[in-house]
Amino acid sequence: MRAVMRLNPEDRSKMGGRIVAGGQDVTRMSRRRLNRFRGAEAAMIFQEPLLALDPVYTIGMQIVETIRVHERISRADAWARALDLFERVQIPSPERRLNAYPHELSGGMRQRAMIALALACWPQLLLADEPTTALDASVQIQVLLLLRQLQRDLGLSIIFVTHDIGAAVEVADRIAVMYAGRIVEEASARDLINTPRHPYTIGLLKSRTHDAMVKEHKLDTIPGAPPDLANLPEGCAFAPRCYLAQDACRRGVPDLQQLEGGRTVRCRRIDRTAPELRSAAAQ
Numbered sequence: 001m002r003a004v005m006r007l008n009p010e011d012r013s014k015m016g017g018r019i020v021a022g023g024q025d026v027t028r029m030s031r032r033r034l035n036r037f038r039g040a041e042a043a044m045i046f047q048e049p050l051l052a053l054d055p056v057y058t059i060g061m062q063i064v065e066t067i068r069v070h071e072r073i074s075r076a077d078a079w080a081r082a083l084d085l086f087e088r089v090q091i092p093s094p095e096r097r098l099n100a101y102p103h104e105l106s107g108g109m110r111q112r113a114m115i116a117l118a119l120a121c122w123p124q125l126l127l128a129d130e131p132t133t134a135l136d137a138s139v140q141i142q143v144l145l146l147l148r149q150l151q152r153d154l155g156l157s158i159i160f161v162t163h164d165i166g167a168a169v170e171v172a173d174r175i176a177v178m179y180a181g182r183i184v185e186e187a188s189a190r191d192l193i194n195t196p197r198h199p200y201t202i203g204l205l206k207s208r209t210h211d212a213m214v215k216e217h218k219l220d221t222i223p224g225a226p227p228d229l230a231n232l233p234e235g236c237a238f239a240p241r242c243y244l245a246q247d248a249c250r251r252g253v254p255d256l257q258q259l260e261g262g263r264t265v266r267c268r269r270i271d272r273t274a275p276e277l278r279s280a281a282a283q
């Protein structure tokens with residue numbers, strides 16, 4: 001996500017490939033073009049808004065200044081837009097809350113204010129970095145529903161990063177599952193949930209607390225722990241934890257394979273992960 005916004009320090013980062021947003025390659029943008037891209041075309045919301053918002057300015061002031069950096073607009077018009085944004089993100093008493101400092105709002109309100117700030121210049125792309133992780137479960141659902149509503153109303157594209165596959169299912173049309181820094185499966189949300197094909201995706205879905213509560217069985221877990229990213233295992237990084245691992249899995253990183261329905265999977269044994277074969281393969 002930081003790479004998409006080119007926020008990684010250039011003298012200490014290696015960049016390869018292309019990042020195409022709105023038909024333009026972000027990796028080739030000039031500094032001036034990049035400044036316009038950030039905020040006006042793509043914006044980011046973070047896990048902990050208290051760290052992302054400036055504590056010494058009111059929220060309203062931060063939104064107004066953000067708008068005025070990118071657009072020639074009067075302070076009064078920028079304030080009117082800030083008010084509109086606060087109404088869109090369903091903050092009660094918006095006028096009063098615009099005049100509040102970040103520490104004066106609750107966690108849920110702060111995340112809504114952060115979303116309003118990100119939308120200040122009507123970007124087409126919103127990068128959401130675990131935006132609900134720091135919130136209570138009931139507030140999490142409200143923020144997820146709000147993001148979905150905004151996505152529909154404003155025609156936004158949202159990239160939503162989460163450790164909670166249940167949250168991904170609530171907001172996503174497509175889901176890409178990552179393990180040890182690589183995409184291991186990508187599919188429409190419905191296909192991924194109904195017929196997961198990568199052993200890691202299968203493990204993630206089986207270890208949802210919701211399933212254990214509904215079906216009243218012991219919570220499944222994935223054995224082992226994620227690898228050290230600076231010292232990845234040979235071949236498939238999931239092999240030490242995978243119930244299907246064979247010697248062949250440890251010879252080189254598996255390629256992403258294209259399956260029917262626009263799905264891609266990075267696994268050498270997908271012939272054993274079709275739903276009808278899965279229980280036999282697990283034995």
Ligand code: SF4
Pocket residue numbers: 198199200236237238239240242243244245246249254266267268269270
């Ligand atoms: S390549 Fe092998 S070890 Fe990796 S996920 Fe597939 S079956 Fe498991």
